[in-house]
Every structure is written in C-alpha cells, then in structure tokens.
Amino acid sequence: MDTQILLDYLPKSEGLLATWQLIVATMAVFNTIQNFATLKLTSRLYTGVPSSSITALQARTFAVWTLTSAIIRGYAAYNINNKTIYDMALLSYLVAFGHFTSEICIFRTAKINLPVLSPVIVSTTSLIWMLRQYDFYVKH
Numbered sequence: 001m002d003t004q005i006l007l008d009y010l011p012k013s014e015g016l017l018a019t020w021q022l023i024v025a026t027m028a029v030f031n032t033i034q035n036f037a038t039l040k041l042t043s044r045l046y047t048g049v050p051s052s053s054i055t056a057l058q059a060r061t062f063a064v065w066t067l068t069s070a071i072i073r074g075y076a077a078y079n080i081n082n083k084t085i086y087d088m089a090l091l092s093y094l095v096a097f098g099h100f101t102s103e104i105c106i107f108r109t110a111k112i113n114l115p116v117l118s119p120v121i122v123s124t125t126s127l128i129w130m131l132r133q134y135d136f137y138v139k140h
C-alpha cells in the first residue's frame with residue numbers, strides 16, 4: 001500500500017499536537033466499540049467495586065462519552081488553530097482527568113492499575129501539552 005495515501009489524511013499543521021489528537025481520537029473510537037460490545041475491559045477500569053456493579057448500561061454510557069470525546073478530539077486534529085475547538089478538546093481532557101482522578105481518589109471505584117493509568121496519563125499529558133502550546137496553536 002502506498003504510504004503517501006495514508007499521509008494525505010493526516011492533519012496539515014505545524015507541530016505534532018494535531019497528530020496526537022488524531023491518535024487519541026482513533027484510540028477512543030476503538031474504546032467506544034469495545035464498550036458497546038463487552039463489559040470485560042470496562043471491568044478492568046473499575047476494580048474498586050464488585051463486578052456486578054458494572055452494567056451494560058454503564059458501559060454504553062461510557063461508550064457515548066468516549067465517542068463524544070473522540071469526535072471533539074478528531075475535529076481538533078484538523079482544526080487545531082481554531083480557538084473554540086482547541087478549548088473544547090482541552091476541556092474534554094480536563095473532564096477525563098477529573099473523572100478518573102475522582103474515581104480513584106474520592107469514590108474509590110477505580111484502583112491504580114494499567115487500565116486506569118492509561119487514560120490518566122493521556123489526559124494529563126494532553127492537558128499539559130495543550131496548555132503549554134496554547135499560544136503556538138491559537139493565534140489571538
């Protein structure tokens with residue numbers, strides 16, 4: 001397969017943040033699909049509660065949130081210089097960070113393990129990166 005065809009679909013902006021947004025959005029789409037299909041991976045996130053507490057309804061709700069985040073971040077990948085879209089993507093990472101942090105520290109439904117650390121690391125890295133690069137991407 002010609003790799004140039006794939007490269008033509010990547011965001012066309014300076015820096016790597018837009019590509020990162022696309023990678024995270026793509027991973028979120030796969031996470032959405034698995035949340036609609038099975039409870040197995042969702043159960044690995046919320047290990048602080050009995051497995052019977054993790055329902056198909058909760059997984060589908062999480063899937064919809066994840067898909068919404070994927071759309072926002074995917075749109076940001078191709079519109080990284082748009083202040084409104086940039087701000088929405090940044091806030092989506094703040095919501096994700098707040099969710100997982102509160103589930104670990106306040107509600108204690110999640111324990112620190114690899115499945116939980118992954119979204120915490122992605123949201124934290126993305127927040128810091130986006131805040132530090134705000135003026136580079138968003139032209140006032």
